Amino acid sequence: MRHFAVVGSGPAGFYTAEALAKAYGESARIDIIDRYPVPYGLIRFGVAPDHQSLKAVSKRYDKVAETDGVGFIGNVAVGSDVSVDELMERYDAVILAIGAPHDRKLGIPGEDLPGVIGSAEFVGWYNGHPDFADLDPPLGGTHAAVIGNGNVALDCARILSKTRAEFEGSDIVGHALETLDRSAIKTITILGRRGPHQIAMTPKELGELGHLEAALPIVDLKDFPPVEADDALEPGQRKSVTILREFNSIRANKPKSMVFDFFAKPLAIEGDGRAERLIVERTELDEKGGARGTGETYEVPASLVISCIGYSTPPLGDVPYDQRGGKFLNESGKINDRLYCVGWARRGPTGTIGTNRPDGYEVAEAVAAAMPAGSSGDRGGGEALKALLAERGIRATNFTDWRRIERAEEAAARSGSPREKMVRVEHWLQTLGD
Ligand SMILES: Cc1cc2nc3c(=O)[nH]c(=O)nc-3n(C[C@H](O)[C@H](O)[C@H](O)COP(=O)(O)OP(=O)(O)OC[C@H]3O[C@@H](n4cnc5c(N)ncnc54)[C@H](O)[C@@H]3O)c2cc1C
Numbered sequence: 001m002r003h004f005a006v007v008g009s010g011p012a013g014f015y016t017a018e019a020l021a022k023a024y025g026e027s028a029r030i031d032i033i034d035r036y037p038v039p040y041g042l043i044r045f046g047v048a049p050d051h052q053s054l055k056a057v058s059k060r061y062d063k064v065a066e067t068d069g070v071g072f073i074g075n076v077a078v079g080s081d082v083s084v085d086e087l088m089e090r091y092d093a094v095i096l097a098i099g100a101p102h103d104r105k106l107g108i109p110g111e112d113l114p115g116v117i118g119s120a121e122f123v124g125w126y127n128g129h130p131d132f133a134d135l136d137p138p139l140g141g142t143h144a145a146v147i148g149n150g151n152v153a154l155d156c157a158r159i160l161s162k163t164r165a166e167f168e169g170s171d172i173v174g175h176a177l178e179t180l181d182r183s184a185i186k187t188i189t190i191l192g193r194r195g196p197h198q199i200a201m202t203p204k205e206l207g208e209l210g211h212l213e214a215a216l217p218i219v220d221l222k223d224f225p226p227v228e229a230d231d232a233l234e235p236g237q238r239k240s241v242t243i244l245r246e247f248n249s250i251r252a253n254k255p256k257s258m259v260f261d262f263f264a265k266p267l268a269i270e271g272d273g274r275a276e277r278l279i280v281e282r283t284e285l286d287e288k289g290g291a292r293g294t295g296e297t298y299e300v301p302a303s304l305v306i307s308c309i310g311y312s313t314p315p316l317g318d319v320p321y322d323q324r325g326g327k328f329l330n331e332s333g334k335i336n337d338r339l340y341c342v343g344w345a346r347r348g349p350t351g352t353i354g355t356n357r358p359d360g361y362e363v364a365e366a367v368a369a370a371m372p373a374g375s376s377g378d379r380g381g382g383e384a385l386k387a388l389l390a391e392r393g394i395r396a397t398n399f400t401d402w403r404r405i406e407r408a409e410e411a412a413a414r415s416g417s418p419r420e421k422m423v424r425v426e427h428w429l430q431t432l433g434d
Helices: 011-027 058-066 084-090 119-126 151-161 174-181 203-209 227-232 235-247 353-370 381-391 399-414 425-431
Strands: 002-007 028-033 070-073 093-096 116-118 143-147 187-191 215-218 256-261 264-270 277-285 291-301 304-307 334-336 339-341
Touching: 002 011, 002 084, 002 381, 011 028, 011 058, 011 353, 028 381, 058 070, 070 381, 070 399, 084 093, 084 381, 093 353, 116 119, 119 151, 119 174, 119 304, 143 151, 143 291, 151 187, 151 203, 151 256, 187 291, 203 235, 227 235, 264 291, 339 353, 399 425
Parallel strands: 002 028, 002 093, 028 070, 093 339, 116 304, 143 187, 143 304, 187 256, 215 256
Antiparallel strands: 264 277, 277 291, 334 339
């Protein structure tokens, strides 16, 4: 019997476990370990609460968890509760699928002022991530700025602009819904250093903005190249740019606006003890398609600034780390003998949920090629890990525990109790009644 540890229960972890289970059948045990008592990573804490159809992918992961030979060990943080070396002693191979949970820094003066937050914090707050339950983002001013031109920036801007009724059918947590309902924000400026042709926003996410109840997307056609230039774009990008252009012809009176500010490079955030405005430099495209400052500066008022400029994986003990890329140093997912990485921890924060599938399958194949079915000697696998955790007084959760937590959450939602009661690790564990 082989024993494998997959660290992280997001998409990458689950696809890898699925592939390992298929490759080894009954001759391996696979434990999916997560720092939180409940699984799914960014499916639970990242994907927007008003995009329920996407979250349904977790049903497929449920099936993986129900597969014979696959186990879940939650509430165990690798790096603090147990080290990678301790896992290596107990498993034939360890696959790190810990994602990229840290916001990249803007690297400009004023970014530590109150009122400036990273998207991981803001997204975590409205999605019930236990680390951000107390964030309380400042929504009392009339202006917010979202820095970045990807789908995460769109998620943040859309969540800030929606009415209470528009969250019907979502699973947004109660504390966020109440706070957003009282928000005074009227103008959300979305800043991108380059132009409409360089956005990393997808058509579906952009299209939604044209149908918001209370907010109007605003673009300036002067920022766009001539329409013929769109022909050179790949079809998905062309569709996104077309949708953006069409925002200009929407005629409606709405109380909120979402202003696309292209060719805009934030230089500093200023304010009297807290964020009040961004100092921005106008840019133009250089020969290589990058952003070059023009020297012209202007101010964008914002008492809330959300940076959506990407994420990094934190270093983990002595695991070789790519400082520049913010991920583990690896070659096609292999870090070194018996140690692998998948998903965002392998590639950096790019791609969709589905991108993690071929990624996980490729690494599982490499593991299977390096380690044919056989005996893992006296490594001990999950039983040995659980014994160590028990020695350390760590209450690990299993599949049954997570189901009980889920049922308690569903019951709380049905009875109308605000879901914020369920976003803290201690509440999840209390639910288990031990
Ligand atoms: C805000 C946001 C919205 C998104 N929306 C979409 C969308 O609409 N559609 C789409 O296709 N993609 C979306 N994505 C991208 C998608 O979420 C990612 O592709 C995917 O989640 C990456 O998978 P992962 O398994 O590598 O990382 P994650 O999903 O982050 O999973 C990592 C897991 O590792 C665990 N972990 C971390 N550190 C440790 C540790 N030390 N010990 C134990 N466990 C640990 C975490 O708790 C987590 O469960 C979105 C991403 C973000 C940030």
